[in-house]
Amino acid sequence: MAYINTNEISYLNSILEKNNTETTSRSPEEVEKLQEDLKIRLPESYKEFLYTFGSLEIDGLTIYGIGPREDLLPSVKLARQIFDTTWKGIPVNILPIESLSPGYFACLNFEEDNEDPPIILWDFKSPPDAQLEITLSTSFSEYLAKRVRFLINQDEGFPLMEEHVSRFEDEYLKNEKLARNHIWRPFRFAVQDVLLGLVVVRHSLENNNLEVDVCLTGDSPEYEVFNGAKMTLAFLLSEAYRCGGNMEIKFTTNVQGGMVPHSIEILSAYYGIDLKHVYEGRISTGEAKLLFIALSEFPTDVVNKIAFLDIEKRLSSESVCFALSNGIWAKTEIESIVLGNEHPDRLFRSEVGAETRHLYQRDLAHGRGAIIGGYLDEKLLKRERAIGEDVVALEDDVNQIEVSFDGSYYAKKYTNLSSESVDIPWLIGNSLNLQPGQTITVLIRGRNLNEIERFIIEDLQVADIVLDSLGGSQTDTPVFIAYPRDMESYIAKSSTITADNKSMIMVCPEYASAIDMDVESRLSKSRILRQ
């Protein structure tokens, strides 16, 4: 097992001893039989592993092999059978060797008829022809070495973390001092006391990058896949941006011996991003950019537009991702801003003040639109249940509604994917439901009263155009226009809104002026948050 060194093997043995875990070294005959049963030629490094350990099952590391029983994991034969039973047509040259997160496996890939095949990431929920086959390691021995180093890092990282915390408490917290960016600062990430990540970071003035001295991650099975690594990496990227460096992240020799932590490497593979400087212990600027975009999990069309703007140097993709990760704009709001706006970069840069009125008005209008759209999403998605006399909204209890954005009309589209109808909110003078399978289109027009007076006719005309394009039936494919609450004042004093077109109007409960304060606060935050 070329990559793994004697210290690492000693470490493995010490863990096994500590846990009273027995391994059973396997004979050449047993290994030969396995090869025959699996109908593949196993690489030498994996065979050596089987000869030495048979299989491994310790806290944080389970490598399938020849286990105590063929009908129980960590039997690699059983793992292969489970694959075959679930998916017909899995290539015979894919051999799962570890479960990394529910539904994701590290597999030996013999496809190229390689004597020393690579390890790839396999998504168990997707069919064989939809696999990305991202390479995790070039060989089994490299993979095992990285996994063991990851375990060592998890062990050695805790005492170092405690040292940093103790120092930080003494020097800063007790003295109520604020630490500057170039000081080592410890952070802890937990969800309801379930620990997902521990890091210690600082901005390096010399290299203008983010240095990481401790990086420990742990995935909790209750949450989405790779949750610990995702949360930790999202923080590192945010911090790299916030500190004003070049986005490069450098791990010190205290982190997995100076390598990019394996959990982050696996996460990058999950996102289809190949990290090229793992052994240098750094994530380069370009890789950081791609990871930040991937972690944000924007819809594809949003990602692609952000990517083009980034290439044209009109918008830094990391500024958009940072706006999301720091809660300045929500994901659906960013979608509206990016897809609905010829120049979303201007809104994210928020360089203009009110005195440059045209530019500011444009930013304000799109900010209003994003926020109104966000309110409407929340209203439609939130399911309210009547329990006795009370109406309650339970956490994670949402209506199954698909939300998308059509930039050409600046409109939200909502499709009801469930079998229950959903009340359409904000209507005036009538009530309608979004029926199962039905789609509604809502033109978002963040206009104040003056602007409504000026442009209402045009808005109604555009709504008619959209309705025509969808087949012309306000019953089957209804089209609405959503305005701030200023519309109530307009309706009260104007005769332009007839009974017919009133049925198309939706009125958000907030006035434009209140929404403007929210927009201005977010623009202001964008200006001063990065240091």
Added chain:
Amino acid sequence: MTYSSFAICALPKTAWEPHTDFIGINISEYVKDALAIEQRIAKGVNLENERNRYTLICSKIEGELNNATFAEIVDVGEMRNVINQNKIPTLRVGQSYIEFLDTFQKENREESRSLRAGCTFYPPEMLETYLDKFAKKIEDLGFTNDDDINKRKGFIIQAISHQCGIIELQDPFSFNPEANREPGRQNGIHGLEVLREKHNQSTIEESYIDEPNLYEILRREINRAIELSRTGGVGEVNFSNQPHNVITEVLHEFVYVPGEDYQDPVEIKVIYNDGSQGPNFPLQCIPRRRKTIEDSFDKAPQLRISLMSMRHLDMDRDVDVAWLRNRDVSKSRSLGDIDYYCFNQSGKQFAEIDEYENLKILLFHTGFQPAVIGFYRAFVYSLLEKQVSSPRIVVVPKYYLRKQGYKPGKPWL
């Protein structure tokens, strides 16, 4: 996506003057208030409140037109007829107007502000001066062949000849039936594919620079920016996170050139991490002074100045006066805006001390980059303006070292 369209409206003089009106419209008081607020905003006074007030007032000015009848004119010769019919002559223009405003603002924010580019009203008495500068900017920014921009210019000319002012109304949600319905694709390729490909190519050139020499890093960046500026672009340098002493010493190397003559400056863009931009910095323009000139200041009267007040109180005992007030500099605004303020204020102050002969300023730095850059930029411009061969003021930076007192930098003169 939707785009911004504009209705440019000509409003006769009677609507702008007190005690008169045009079809019931009089905006004189609102305009007076708005112009006063613009002055206060330019000074950086009470920015948040003033900007809120400005938004309200402009909204009122624009709202006054809501009950009027607009008449779109194709031939600007129709303007008089339309006014006589008690309607408001209007020209509609599209997205390129906001492109122009945005380009102008990015290229030179200070000039854009002083021209009131992006404002939504232009009183009749301001229009002629505005037009001259606007016409020049059209050329400078490369919009000479743009239809909408030229139509706007023509409309303004007519407005002036009919003694009208201009009010502009924007619709940011104008519908464009030709809009690109796949903004994330160009020539059939998705943006992310292109970004990944770009990353793959740059990985070959990217190499880890374990370079401890901050001076060298900044020199490299400035050299790159100068190269770009010399080939028709405007190179940019991000000065955030650079120590102030490194900035000052390295800029000094690039400002001075061999020889006796002043040169036309090569300008580089100054950008900061918050995405904002200060005014361009002029480089390679001041002749390097002979040692004898430097030495002539040895016995000159000295003025010990801290760059900003209230920053390092232990510096108090070592200085005579502060150049900038902390409360004026440290307002909640972008770093670029702060740079602009420090530059403008420093420029005014250099003009005030112009009468002094042989003055040695010992400038005690306080570390805030926009203030440092604003100060030295103003100093360079003051030298460029006078172009004297024997300067009368020298600025010697003094850098505070916690345990070792102050270390002098290279003199600026």
